Amino acid sequence: MTEPDRQAIAGQHDHWDSILSDNPDMYGLDPSESALAASARFGEVGAVTVLELGAGQGRDTFHFVRRGFDVTALDFSHRGLASIESRADQMGAVVRCRRHDVRSPLPCADDSFDACYSHMLFCMALTTDELVALMAEVRRVLKPGGLVAYTARNTSDAHYGEGIDCGDDMWEHGGFIVHFFSPELIERLSDGFEIIDRFEFTEGGLPRRLISVTMRKT
Ligand SMILES: C[S@@+](CC[C@H](N)C(=O)[O-])C[C@H]1O[C@@H](n2cnc3c(N)ncnc32)[C@H](O)[C@@H]1O
Structure with a gap:
């Protein structure tokens, strides 16, 4: 495995802040297909508390809120979280926002969430070791039997192997570093x-x- 390009990875925080600032509705206002599927699944098992990792500008956050879940939205971009807070204010909705870099331990107590949801955060500029540590943290904060639903771009994506090689199956394309997930x-x-x-x-x-x-957490 090629060593990760730490310098390129370090620039991603500022990159995301500026992208989310320049594009107020970067991914639109409608929920993603994955949020629709995850909320249905979480509802079936009676989940109430949901931790969302990499919430961006909240297109999925507000879907979970509208479905009646108690949502904590986490992201390292204060620009993204500011959008969520302002929309929550307009709607009179409650969303707990936490600014946090997932490369550090999650700022949450053990066994505190029924479910964790994350759309395209795991495939950001996170090394394999950081992903393993993050998933152990997700497991720690989930209640016994809790669910995690995550999505990631994978190795059949057209951008896999294109652009600048950042090591560890990460490739930079148009300023965005993506970790492409393999079955392994x-x-x-x-x-x-x-x-x-x-x-x-x-x-x-x-x-x-x-x-x-x-x-499901075993
Ligand atoms: C591809 S966007 C997806 C946003 C949102 N889930 C959606 O689908 O609309 C990835 C998000 O992850 C956040 N992010 C990237 N690396 C992060 C890190 N190390 N810690 C916390 N958030 C991170 C970015 O700021 C961005 O909001």
Whole structure:
């Protein structure tokens, strides 16, 4: 495995702040397909508290709020979180926002969430070691039997192997570093969980090719 390009990775925080600032509705206002599927699944098991990792500008956050979940939205971009807070104010909705870089331990108590949801955060500029540590943190903050539903761009995506090689299956394209998920990485991240659902889907114009994985804490 090629060593990760730490310098390129370090620039991603400022990149995301500026992208989310320049594009107020970067991914639109409608919820993603993955949020629709995850909220249905979380509802079936009676989940109430949901931790969302990499919430961006909140297109999915507000879907969970409208469905009656108690949502904590986490992102390292204060620009993204500012959009969520201002929209929550306009709606009179309650969303707990936490500014946090997921490369550090999650700022949450053990066994405190029924479910964790994350659309396209795991495939950001996170090394394999950081992803393993992050998933262990997700497991820690989930209640026993809690669910995690995450999506990530995968190695069948058109941008995989294109642009600048940042090491560790990460490639930079147009300023965005993406970690493309292989089947082996998905297996590795399932340690301590049971995979209960897994499917490929596409999103956007490219289109992005993504894997959706839902797991239960064992
Ligand atoms: C591809 S966007 C997806 C946003 C949102 N989930 C959506 O689908 O609309 C990825 C998000 O992850 C955030 N992010 C990237 N790296 C992060 C990190 N190390 N810690 C916390 N958030 C991060 C970015 O700021 C951005 O909001």
